[in-house]
Amino acid sequence: MIGSIIAVFLFEWKRALTFTRMLWWVLLAAFPVFIIGLIRFIASFDPRHAMESGEAISEEWRELCAWLIFALVPMLVSMLGTLLWTTPAISAELERRSWIYLAVRPHGGTAVLIGKYLAAVTWVIPPALLGLSIAVPLAQTGDSMRIWWSMTRLVCLSAPSFAAIYLLLGVILPKRAMVLAVAYTLLFELVISFVPAVINKLTVQYRLRSLVVEWCELSFRRPTQTRIMSLIGNESIQTHINALFIMIAAMLLVSIFILRTREFSTSAESDI
Amino acid sequence: MIELQNVTKLYGKVIGVNDLTLSLEPGAYGLLGPNGSGKSTLLNLIIGQLRPTLGTVNVMGRSPRNNSQLFRKLGFCPGGEGMYSDVSGFDWVRYLQRLQGMTAHEADIAARSSLELVGMSAAMHRPISSYSRGMRQRTKLAQAIAHDPDFLILDEPFNGLDPIGRHELSNVLRDWIGQGKSLLFASHLLHEIESITQSFLLICGGRLLASGTAEDVQTMMLGLPNEIAIRCSNPHLLASYVVREQAAESLKVDGDTLSIATKQPGILYQNLPRWLSDSGVQAWEMRSADESLQALFNSLMKLHRGEL
Numbered sequence: 073m074i075g076s077i078i079a080v081f082l083f084e085w086k087r088a089l090t091f092t093r094m095l096w097w098v099l100l101a102a103f104p105v106f107i108i109g110l111i112r113f114i115a116s117f118d119p120r121h122a123m124e125s126g127e128a129i130s131e132e133w134r135e136l137c138a139w140l141i142f143a144l145v146p147m148l149v150s151m152l153g154t155l156l157w158t159t160p161a162i163s164a165e166l167e168r169r170s171w172i173y174l175a176v177r178p179h180g181g182t183a184v185l186i187g188k189y190l191a192a193v194t195w196v197i198p199p200a201l202l203g204l205s206i207a208v209p210l211a212q213t214g215d216s217m218r219i220w221w222s223m224t225r226l227v228c229l230s231a232p233s234f235a236a237i238y239l240l241l242g243v244i245l246p247k248r249a250m251v252l253a254v255a256y257t258l259l260f261e262l263v264i265s266f267v268p269a270v271i272n273k274l275t276v277q278y279r280l281r282s283l284v285v286e287w288c289e290l291s292f293r294r295p296t297q298t299r300i301m302s303l304i305g306n307e308s309i310q311t312h313i314n315a316l317f318i319m320i321a322a323m324l325l326v327s328i329f330i331l332r333t334r335e336f337s338t339s340a341e342s343d344i
Numbered sequence: 345m346i347e348l349q350n351v352t353k354l355y356g357k358v359i360g361v362n363d364l365t366l367s368l369e370p371g372a373y374g375l376l377g378p379n380g381s382g383k384s385t386l387l388n389l390i391i392g393q394l395r396p397t398l399g400t401v402n403v404m405g406r407s408p409r410n411n412s413q414l415f416r417k418l419g420f421c422p423g424g425e426g427m428y429s430d431v432s433g434f435d436w437v438r439y440l441q442r443l444q445g446m447t448a449h450e451a452d453i454a455a456r457s458s459l460e461l462v463g464m465s466a467a468m469h470r471p472i473s474s475y476s477r478g479m480r481q482r483t484k485l486a487q488a489i490a491h492d493p494d495f496l497i498l499d500e501p502f503n504g505l506d507p508i509g510r511h512e513l514s515n516v517l518r519d520w521i522g523q524g525k526s527l528l529f530a531s532h533l534l535h536e537i538e539s540i541t542q543s544f545l546l547i548c549g550g551r552l553l554a555s556g557t558a559e560d561v562q563t564m565m566l567g568l569p570n571e572i573a574i575r576c577s578n579p580h581l582l583a584s585y586v587v588r589e590q591a592a593e594s595l596k597v598d599g600d601t602l603s604i605a606t607k608q609p610g611i612l613y614q615n616l617p618r619w620l621s622d623s624g625v626q627a628w629e630m631r632s633a634d635e636s637l638q639a640l641f642n643s644l645m646k647l648h649r650g651e652l
Contacts, residue, residue, distance in 0.1 A: 079442030087430065169426030173487065176391055176420045177443035178412035184443075332410050335394050 073179045080187020081194075088195055100153050101199035104144035104207040111140065112210065135290055137211035138219055142284045145204050146226035147277065151257060153196030154235040159253040161188040161239055162331070163246035171336050181331045189239050189324065193232045200227045222287035226280055233276045233316050236323040243327045243334075268303055276319070278305065279312040345370045345495065345526060346390060351399035353385050353550075360385035361396075362550035368528075370495075372521040374537030375530040375545045382550035383530040384423055387499055390528070391420050404495070416445065419493035421484045423500045423530075429473035433464055433483040436472060437490055444491045458490035459483070463512055477504030485513065495526040502536050514539045570609040574602045575629040576620075582627075585619035586612070600628075 162185070165171040174180045201224060208220040241256055242249040265275035272278045282304040284290065305312075346368040353360040361382045377383050388394040389401050392408030401408060408414050427436055434455055441451035459468045462482040472480065481504050488496060498517075502510050517540050521527055531537050537544065546554040554560075576582055579602035586592045586604055591612045596603040606612050620627055 075445065075447070076443045079439060083435075083439045083442075086435075087428070090430070168428070169422075169424045170428060171426075172393065172420070172422045172424075173426065173440055174443060175393060176415055176418060177440065178415045178445055180415070180443050 073183065076177070076179055076183035077187045077190070080183050081190050084188055084191035085195070088191070096153075096156070097195070097199050100149050100196070101202040101206075104141065104149060104203040105210065107144055108137070108140065108207040108210050131291070134213040134215070137213045138222075138284070138288045138290060141204070141207055141211065141219065141223055142226065142280075142288075145200050145207070145223055146230040146280055146284070147261075149200045149203060150196060150227060150230040151234050151261070153199065154192055154231055155238050155250075155253050155257065157192035157195060158189060158235045159238040159242045159249045161185065161192070162243055162336075163249045166246050166336060175336065182328050185239065185243070185327055185331055186324070189235055192239075193235050196231045196235070197227055200231065219288060222284065225287065226284060229283070229313065229316050230276065230280055232320050233279075236320045236327075237276065240323045240327045240330075243330045266303065272303070273305065273315075276316065278303075279316050282307065282312050283309060345404060346528075347400075347402040348389070349400045349402075351389060351396045351401055353389060353394060354397045359550045360394075361389065363399075364547075364550070364552050365399075366545070366552055366555075370526045371543060372527040372541040373529070373543045373545055374541050375528060375547060376532070376534060376537055377530075377547035378532050381532075381548045383532075383547055384499060385550070386547065387420075387497055387528070387530055391418065391497060416491075417494040419488035419491065419496040421488040421496075421498045421501055423503070425480055425484070427472050427480065427483065430471060432469045432471055433459060433475065433479075433486070434468040437468075437483065437487045440487045441490050446491065454490040454492075455486070458486040461489070461516060462486045463509075478506055478509045481505055482509070482513070485516070489516075489520070493525075495528075496520065497528045497530075499530045500532070501529065502531065502533075510536070510539075570612075571603060571605045572609070572612065573629075573631055574604070574616075574627055575600050576602065577626040577628075578623070581623050582619060582625045585615075585623060589615060589619075591615065 162171070165174060165184070174184050177183070204220060204223050204227065208216050208223065211219075213219050237256065238253050241252045245252050260275050261277045265272050265277035265281070285304050286309050307315075346366065348364055348366040351361055351364045351366075359382075364386070375383050375386065385394065389396055390403055390408060392401075392403075392411055392414070395409060403411075403414055404417065406414060431439070437455035437459060438451045441454045442448065444451075446454060456468070459465060459482075462485050464479065464482050464486060467475065467479055472483065475483065481501060485498070485501055488498070501517075502513065505513060517527065517529070521541065527541065529537060529540055542557045542559075544555060544557070544560075545552060574582065577600070579597045579600060583595045583597060583602055583604075586595060586602075589611070591608055592604045592606045594605045604612065616630075619625075
């Protein structure tokens with residue numbers, strides 16, 4: 073089983089080394105750098121010049137950059153990368169009619185699912201970290217190392233979390249996988265995650281948002297801003313991390329269960 | 345080896361397999377049926393990709409559904425293509441052998457030897473997108489046999505092969521059977537199956553209509569309505585013998601060909617040599633007037649329903 077997962081992982085990585093996919097890789101890395109650079113340019117603000125002239129880098133600038141980098145890298149880059157890679161993990165095999173070759177191998181379906189999941193996660197994290205490594209110094213927040221390290225940890229949590237969600241959605245509805253994944257992202261991660269109610273705790277963004285506030289020591293931590301607390305919660309850092317790991321494990325197990333119980337035939341959609 | 349007990353498979357309101365009961369010992373079998381007869385559904389039930397709506401399926405004593413132990417002993421060559429076009433045939437077969445549980449080195453050797461066996465040595469490192477249909481068929485067969493399974497299931501393996509390719513593949517499969525391994529081979533062409541094995545399963549409308557050797561099936565066919573065309577030196581004279589013995593429902597003479605429709609082909613075949621001898625008519629060719637396999641299956645279907 074482990075050998076089969078490794079085989080799928082290596083095979084998928086080898087297939088990913090194409091011009092088109094590498095172009096996506098570069099685009100994912102360049103996107104946050106471009107946005108941060110653009111904001112620096114538009115704002116005409118040079119933090120280095122401000123430091124040399126003895127002005128303190130404002131807390132507002134630091135927070136703005138931290139939130140922006142969070143939105144761009146652990147959220148957008150991770151979401152987009154995993155959405156493109158993991159959502160069609162099974163549907164692509166079914167459409168190509170290659171699924172049957174994989175399904176008649178010992179633990180073939182499970183190995184393909186987990187192997188592709190790992191390949192997607194490890195494919196998305198490097199461009200995110202590369203983008204982060206350029207965008208954070210470019211932002212010049214004054215505590216670049218702290219921001220970088222916080223975001224790196226967040227990327228390492230967000231990519232596997234979003235990948236597990238999109239993988240599950242792709243297994244639940246393979247024929248409409250991308251539509252379902254986009255709808256989920258818009259509805260849950262971008263709308264419901266901001267609803268100040270218990271339901272937002274079910275979203276990945278809620279956990280990541282709470283972690284970025286803690287790790288980057290953003291102003292939402294101040295107890296005076298109680299109204300905001302429902303958006304970031306008051307659970308401990310470990311609780312948020314545990315919640316993400318439990319979500320990942322649960323979604324992968326449900327995906328495997330669905331895959332093993334559902335019928336994917338070579339004949340169902342064509343000849344009987 | 346394969347046990348199906350009252351198996352029915354429904355796709356919504358469409359019947360794929362209809363109350364099929366079957367027991368096969370290890371050996372080589374041809375699954376013959378027209379397009380849409382339920383062959384692929386039956387194969388998918390046997391390899392555990394489909395669950396029967398009713399009834400039970402057992403392969404090698406166990407349910408084939410999610411059965412990893414069975415998959416180690418099973419080789420399957422599907423009817424559709426479905427291979428990754430952007431990888432080479434070698435990489436594809438090697439990848440599938442890795443999924444079979446082999447180490448990288450074992451998979452290398454298995455992929456190489458199986459591709460050589462099906463005549464793909466020269467092209468194995470080219471991308472599959474550059475393969476002809478026949479080359480893809482060979483590659484599909486290679487991935488099915490590379491792990492040396494005990495039981496091989498092939499769905500229309502000769503599709504797209506030229507006559508030389510068919511001959512070579514037939515040899516490979518005959519060698520396979522010669523090693524004492526089991527084979528189930530689905531096709532809608534009788535001669536394809538006849539070139540490999542003499543044991544048939546005839547399926548149509550999701551029902552098993554007949555099974556046995558070619559001789560068994562021919563014996564069964566003797567009692568079924570038939571239309572025979574005989575090209576001979578004097579068709580009118582030969583027709584008079586047929587009418588005298590009341591062995592035909594209708595007769596038609598067209599040039600040197602006499603077409604005979606009969607419900608008693610057995611009597612016709614039994615007496616024909618004597619009629620030819622007595623009349624001195626020379627027969628040059630005798631064939632079924634209706635060569636459509638569907639006609640044969642329609643007759644078998646009526647027999648199955650008790651209409652004949």
